[in-house]
Amino acid sequence: MLLFAGTFCISLFVLMMQFVWRYVDELIGKGLSIDILAQFFWHLSLMVIPQALPLAILLASLITMGNIGENSELTAIKAAGISLMQTLRPLIIICCFITVGSFYFQNNIGPKSTKNLTQLLISIKQKSPELEIPEGIFYDRIPQCNLYVQKKDLNTGMLYGVMIYRMNNSFNDAAIILADSGKMQSTADKQHLLLTLYSGEWFERFENMHPQQFGGNANVPYRRESFISKKILLEFNSGMNMADMADLSNKAEAKSLQQISHTVDSLNKDCDSIGKATRKILEWQLSDMSFPRNISKNDSITAVKQGQQSTYSFDTVVSKLKPTNKLRALQRTLNNIERATMDLKYRQETISDTDQLIRKHWIEAVNKFTLSLTCLIFFFIGAPLGAIIRKGGLGVPVIISVLVFIVFYILDNTGSRMARLGAWPIWFGKGLAPAVLIPLASFVTYKANKDSMVFNMDAYRNAFMRLLGLRLKRHVASKEVIINDPDYANDAKRLSVMSHQIRAYAYGHHLMRMPNIINVFFRYQPDHEIERISAELEEIIEDLSNSRDRFIMSYLNQYPIVSQKAHTRPFERKWMNITAALILPAGIFLYLRMWRFRLRLMTDLRKIRATNTKIVERIGKMNSL
Helix, strand or coil: CHHHHHHHHHHHHHHHHHHHHHCHHHHCCCCCCHHHHHHHHHHHHHHHHHHHHHHHHHHHHHHHHHHHHHCCHHHHHHHCCCCHHHHHHHHHHHHHHHHHHHHHHHHHHHHHHHHHHHHHHHHHHHCCCCCCCCCCCEEEEECCEEEEEEEECCCCCEEEEEEEEECCCCHHHCEEEEEEEEEEEECCCCCEEEEEEEEEEEEEECCCCCHHHCCCHHHCCEEEEEEEEEEEEEECCCCCCCCCHHHHCCCHHHCCHHHHHHHHHHHHHHHHHHHHHHHHHHHHHHHHCCCCCCCCHHHHHHHHHHHCCCCCCHHHHHHCCCHHHHHHHHHHHHHHHHHHHHHHHHHHHHHHHHHHHHHHHHHHHHHHHHHHHHHHHHHHHHHHHHHHHCCCCCCHHHHHHHHHHHHHHHHHHHHHHHHHHCCCCHHHHHHHHHHHHHHHHHHHHHHHHCCCCCCCHHHHHHHHHHHCCCCCCCCCCCCCCCCCCCCHHHHHHHHHHHHHHHHHHHHHHCCCCCCCHHHHHCCCCCCHHHHHHHHHHHHHHHHHCCCCCHHHHHHHCCCCCCCCCCCCCCCCCHHHHHHHHHCHHHHHHHHHHHHHHHHHHHHHHHHHHHHHHHHHHHHHHHHHC
């Protein structure tokens, strides 16, 4: 629980910083008070808690089980007859409570926090920036005013060399104010700025007079005023006004399941009403443009009778009209079609927007369940992985947690986006991430419960080295407690005989030559002699590893690890060798690889003979002493 609290705080901080960086432009330079910032971070933390819980559970379970495995406590627990699932049972119960709590939080507390945070962000965006007049440039953040200050005194707040352009409707209606000095302060209600100017002049055109009336700008009369002291009131709302909550009525993230269901019902009802109204309008428009006007009664009767038999020709009726009536009928029909088309496009866009809004609400409803379920899924990924890897601390667990969370984030975001666009069904888009992670959680849980070494990095490293033909180094360590001393005489005799056998084997098999392709891929013959020599060598090394002589221990580590089958054929199964031969590039690579192993085997046999000689000589010296 202590680790979970720590990882939860770390996850919450990381997710909050990601959100803050998105809106840093709206926060900087607005002169926000401490209480506004406190509200912002409080509502933000409440909003990202559901996203932080799965990541915290994943990281905490990895570290916890990794520490237990690294300290051999998990081995002691299993030795006592307690299985892994019994060990995890208390943690599973805790995670179930966290999952239920996450769902309750998303359904009751999260929507209110999202609504308050959105309202606060809208209010911050609408807030005027903090007034800070720079020197030497025009400041244009005061509405309908450009202010220039040559120099300012930070201690007294005085402004020197003031120039103001006040614009009412356009640049032609601007008033120019020049002053030697001045002072600016905000009113008590923070709705205006009071600017006190000293020793200046005011230039302004007469109202409602434009240059066109006087033949040019030079002839327009203006007003000039000189003053010793003058106060000007400028509009500047620097206060914090909360936005209207009615604008958030369509935000799905700010609603509970009950509110989402009610909203979806209302939206579906609106769509149905639009569809019924569209049908009635189309029926009226089609009936209105079915027959052109100004046709005779007999033609109408004929049209009705023949229309039932689908043999009526409208072109015949239209051709009987006068040219003016024909043009009027065609124009009227064209106008009706254009009007109907525009009306249908408008209604289509309305229904499309409503349908997208419905999808957003359903996605948010499903997201409350999937995000809660992710807490349990991440636990069954983190805890078994920690038990398998057995690495605690903040090294490997953090890397694995980040990789798993990135996979989840990509799948969940991709599914949500495609479902929101209508390209995928909602159940498929929101179920994509759980559908991928649940089999992964089941797999690692099964492997951890069976004590599998599927994530043993040393095993993968050795297999990779064998695939590329890289050598594995032998490491024989001295034993602190030796129960039985080695049989030096028998081991020396066996090593001498082995050296003669190796000489005979190398002479008879011609390892320097290129192997026969037919024998390699189609007529496989096992090499039991090398398998016997390698097995006997391992027995002798195992017996001599009980020695206390440091020279013999050094010689034992000089023995190479012999590849017993790699020099005979590429694969164990015959059909795989035939397939490799038929696939030309792979067959050539495997053939050259096997030839390389034959050359390496010859080198290994020479080294074994040389090491045998050293050990036999060392045993002889030990017997003489």
